[in-house]
Amino acid sequence: xxxxxxxxxxxxxxxxxxxxxxxxxxxxxxxxxxxxxxxxxxxxxxxxxxxxxxxxxxxxxxxxxxxxxxxxxxxxxxxxxxxxxxxxxxxxxxxxxxxxxxxxxxxxxxxxxxxxxxxxxxxxxxxxxxxxxxxxxxxxxxxxxxxxxxxxxxxxxxxxxxxxxxxxxxxxxxxxxxxxxxxxxxxxxxxxxxxxxxxxxxxxxxxxxxxxxxx
Amino acid sequence: xxxxxxxxxxxxxxxxxxxxxxxxxxxxxxxxxxxxxxxxxxxxxxxxxxxxxxxxxxxxxxxxxxxxxxxxxxxxxxxxxxxxxxxxxxxxxxxxxxxxxxxxxxxxxxxxxxxxxxxxxxxxxxxxxxxxxxxxxxxxxxxxxxxxxxxxxxxxxxxxxxxxxxxxxxxxxxxxxxxxxxxxxxxxxxxxxxxxxxxxxxxxxxxxxxxxxxxxxxxxxxxxxxxxxxxxxxxxxxxxxxxxxxxxxxx
Numbered sequence: 001x002x003x004x005x006x007x008x009x010x011x012x013x014x015x016x017x018x019x020x021x022x023x024x025x026x027x028x029x030x031x032x033x034x035x036x037x038x039x040x041x042x043x044x045x046x047x048x049x050x051x052x053x054x055x056x057x058x059x060x061x062x063x064x065x066x067x068x069x070x071x072x073x074x075x076x077x078x079x080x081x082x083x084x085x086x087x088x089x090x091x092x093x094x095x096x097x098x099x100x101x102x103x104x105x106x107x108x109x110x111x112x113x114x115x116x117x118x119x120x121x122x123x124x125x126x127x128x129x130x131x132x133x134x135x136x137x138x139x140x141x142x143x144x145x146x147x148x149x150x151x152x153x154x155x156x157x158x159x160x161x162x163x164x165x166x167x168x169x170x171x172x173x174x175x176x177x178x179x180x181x182x183x184x185x186x187x188x189x190x191x192x193x194x195x196x197x198x199x200x201x202x203x204x205x206x207x208x209x210x211x212x213x214x215x
Numbered sequence: 216x217x218x219x220x221x222x223x224x225x226x227x228x229x230x231x232x233x234x235x236x237x238x239x240x241x242x243x244x245x246x247x248x249x250x251x252x253x254x255x256x257x258x259x260x261x262x263x264x265x266x267x268x269x270x271x272x273x274x275x276x277x278x279x280x281x282x283x284x285x286x287x288x289x290x291x292x293x294x295x296x297x298x299x300x301x302x303x304x305x306x307x308x309x310x311x312x313x314x315x316x317x318x319x320x321x322x323x324x325x326x327x328x329x330x331x332x333x334x335x336x337x338x339x340x341x342x343x344x345x346x347x348x349x350x351x352x353x354x355x356x357x358x359x360x361x362x363x364x365x366x367x368x369x370x371x372x373x374x375x376x377x378x379x380x381x382x383x384x385x386x387x388x389x390x391x392x393x394x395x396x397x398x399x400x401x402x403x404x405x406x407x408x409x410x411x412x413x414x415x416x417x418x419x420x421x422x423x424x425x426x427x428x429x430x431x432x433x434x435x436x437x438x439x440x441x442x443x444x445x446x447x448x449x450x451x452x453x454x455x456x457x458x459x460x461x462x463x464x465x466x
Contacts, residue, residue, distance in 0.1 A: 014311050018286050049336025116217075119338055119381050121412045122435065123218045123260060123465040146218070146465045148260075148291060150338045150381070169217075192291050192313065194258070 001212060002027045003205070004040035006067075008057045011048040011082065019191035020044075022198060023205055032061045038070055042208030047082030051091040051107065051153070054082055055099065064100055071102055071183065076208045079185035084178070085155055087185055093153065103180055104158030116170025119152045124188070126165035126176055135164050135179050136210075137186075139203050145196040147188035149176075155187065182211065216463040219429050220260040220436035221450060223443055224416060225250055226267045227296075230276045233267055234444055236392035238345070238360040241267055244444050247280045248287075254443060255288035257450040260465055262288060263316065263384075263438060266296025267359055278310045285311025295343055296359070304331055308339065316384055318343040319357040322364045322371075325378050332379035341414070342375035344368050346401060347388040353401055360388045369404045376409040383409060384438065387417035394420025394441050397428045406433040414438050422448055422456035429462045 003020060007013045007030040020028045029036055037043065045067070047054050058064055071077065079087050088099045091107035099107070110118055123146040128138065149167070154174040157163055167176035167187070177186040184204065190197035225247055226233050232250055233241035251262050262284060266277050281294055294307045295316030304315050321328050321342060331340050345360050346353040346368035353368035364371075372383055385405045387398035397418040406413045416438035419425055425437050442448055448456075457464040 012308055012311070012313055014309060015285060015289075015313065018311065019289055021286070048338055117410050117412050117435065119411070121338070121382060122220055144466075150291075152337075189291075192289060194255075194289050198289060 001025060001041045001208060002029060002039065003042045003044065003208065004037055005030050005044045005046060006032060006037065006063065008032050008054070008061055008063060010054045010057055011046045013046055016044055016046055016080070016191045019198060019201055020205075023202060026205060032063065034062070034066050037063075037066050040070070040075070041212050042076045042078070042204065043067075043070060044204075045077060045079045045083035045086065047080065047086060048150075049082060051082065051085060051093045051099070052097045054086055055097060058086070058100070067100060068102070074182050076182045076204070076211050077184065078204045079183070080191070081151060081187060081189055084185035084187055085153060087183065088155055088157075091153065102183060103162065103178065105156050107153050107155050109153055110169075110172070114170050114172070119150055120169045121150045123147065123193075124149055124167045124169070124176075126167055127173060128165050129163050135184075136207050137177070137179065137184050137200060137203050138164070139206070140199055141196065145199075147186070147190065147193040147197055149188045151187060182207070217435070218463040218465050219434070219457065220414075221425075221453060221464070222261040222263055222414060222436055222438040223251065223254040223259045224263045224265065224438040224440045226265045226440065227277060227280065228267045230280065232444065234392060234440055237388050238386075238391050248283045250444070251284045252287050254450060255290060258454065258465075259290060259450050261291045261293065261436070263293040263295065265294075265316065268296075278306065281307065281310045281312055293341055295341070301330060301334055304335060304339070308335065314339050314341050314381070316341040316343040318345055321375065321378075322355065322357050322366065325374060328375065328378040328380060337379050337381035340380045341382045341384055342372070342378075342380035343384045343386070344372060344375070344405070345386045345388060348398065348401070353404070356388060368401070369408050372405050372409050376411050380411060382412045382414060382435075384414040384416055386438075390418030391416075392441060393418060396420065396424040399428065399431050402428065402432045402434050412436065420447070422453040425453060426457060426460045426462060429457065430460070
C-alpha cells in the first residue's frame with residue numbers, strides 16, 4: 001500500500017513521514033511526481049505558512065491538475081493544517097487567493113476584534129459534530145483527546161454537513177475537521193499531537209486499506 | 216479553556232545536556248535524546264533544544280540530535296542557538312524542527328526575522344529574548360546572555376512582534392537555574408506588551424512555581440528544565456498540580 005506525502009517545498013514533510021513510519025505494511029513516499037501521486041492509494045497534503053505561497057508552489061508543479069485527477073477517482077486524501085485550507089475555493093489572505101477548489105467554501109482570518117492571541121497556538125479538544133460519529137478518522141478518539149493547533153486562518157465550508165468537528169478558541173467555534181467523500185482534512189497537526197494524533201493517522205491508513213480492498 | 220503548554224527546555228553543549236545558574240557555569244547532566252524521549256513518554260507538550268555554545272563548535276551533532284528526536288517524539292520541536300542564516304533555518308526545519316528560536320541574529324539584524332517569516336511563516340519563528348533586570352526594567356542580552364544589547368526587553372518584544380514572529384520566548388537571566396520561581400513582573404510586562412503567545416522561561420523549581428506563574432500572568436506556555444532534569448517532579452505530577460488548581464493543561 002502506497003501512501004504519498006505531497007512534497008511541494010512547503011512545510012515539514014519529514015514530521016509526517018516520521019509519524020507514518022510508526023505503522024507497518026505501508027510504503028511512504030515524499031514526492032511531487034505526477035506518476036507517483038496518481039498511483040498512490042492514499043495521499044497526505046501537508047502545509048504550513050502562507051496560503052498564496054503554497055498555491056504558487058503547487059501551481060509551479062502542475063499539482064492542482066494532478067490532485068484533481070486523483071480526487072476524481074474517489075481515492076482517500078488527508079489534508080493537514082494549510083493542506084486543509086488549500087482544498088477550499090479561496091482564501092482572503094492578501095485580499096483574495098484562489099485555492100484548489102475541491103471543497104466549497106473559503107478560508108478567512110480570525111476576526112480582528114478577537115480577544116485571544118494570534119496565531120492560535122496550542123492543544124485543544126474537539127467538539128464532534130453529528131456527522132463525525134460515522135467517520136472512521138475519529139475511531140477510538142475520546143472526547144478529551146487533544147490535538148496541536150497553530151494557525152491564524154480558519155475554514156468556512158459552504159456546507160455545514162461536511163464539518164466533522166469544531167474547536168473553540170476565544171469564544172469562536174471554528175471548523176477543525178471535515179470530510180467530503182474520501183477527502184478528509186484537519187486544521188490541527190496529527191503528526192505533532194502525540195498518541196491522539198498518531199491515532200488519527202492510523203485511522204486514515206485504515207481508511208486507505210479499506211478503500212484498497214474494495215477496488 | 217486554553218491549555219498552558221509545558222515545554223521541556225533542553226540546553227545542549229556539543230552532545231550533552233547542560234544546565235547552569237543564570238545561564239552560567241554549565242554542567243553536563245545527561246544525553247539529549249535520552250532526556251527528550253523520556254519527557255515525550257511522560258507527556259510533555261513540546262520540546263525546545265537550545266545550543267548553549269551557539270554553533271561555535273560542531274553543528275552536525277545538534278542536527279543529529281534533532282533528527283533522532285523528531286523520529287521518536289511526536290510533539291512540536293523547536294531548535295535555537297546560533298541560527299544566523301535562512302539556510303540554517305531550512306536545515307533545522309528539514310531535519311525535523313517545527314520552529315526555530317532566534318535571539319542574537321534578530322538583534323543584529325531585524326530584517327533577518329522579516330525575511331525568515333516571509334520564507335517559512337510566522338508559526339516557524341520564535342523570537343527569543345534573554346533579559347536581565349536593572350531595577351524596574353530589563354535589558355535584552357545576546358550570545359547566550361554574555362553580551363548586552365542596549366535594548367529594552369519589553370520594547371524589543373514589541374519590535375519582534377511587529378517583525379512577524381509567531382511566538383515570543385522570554386528567559387529571565389536572573390532567575391534561570393535558581394529554582395526559586397519565575398520573574399512574574401517580567402513575564403507580565405511582556406504579555407501585556409504583545410498579542411502573540413508568550414513562553415515563560417527561567418526559574419521554575421517545582422510545580423507550585425508554575426501554578427503561581429499561570430495564576431499571576433497571561434503566559435501561554437512554560438519552559439522548564441531543572442525540575443525535569445534533576446527529577447524534582449515528573450511531567451504527570453506537574454500537570455496534575457496545575458489541573459487541581461484549575462489551570463488548563465493537556466492531561
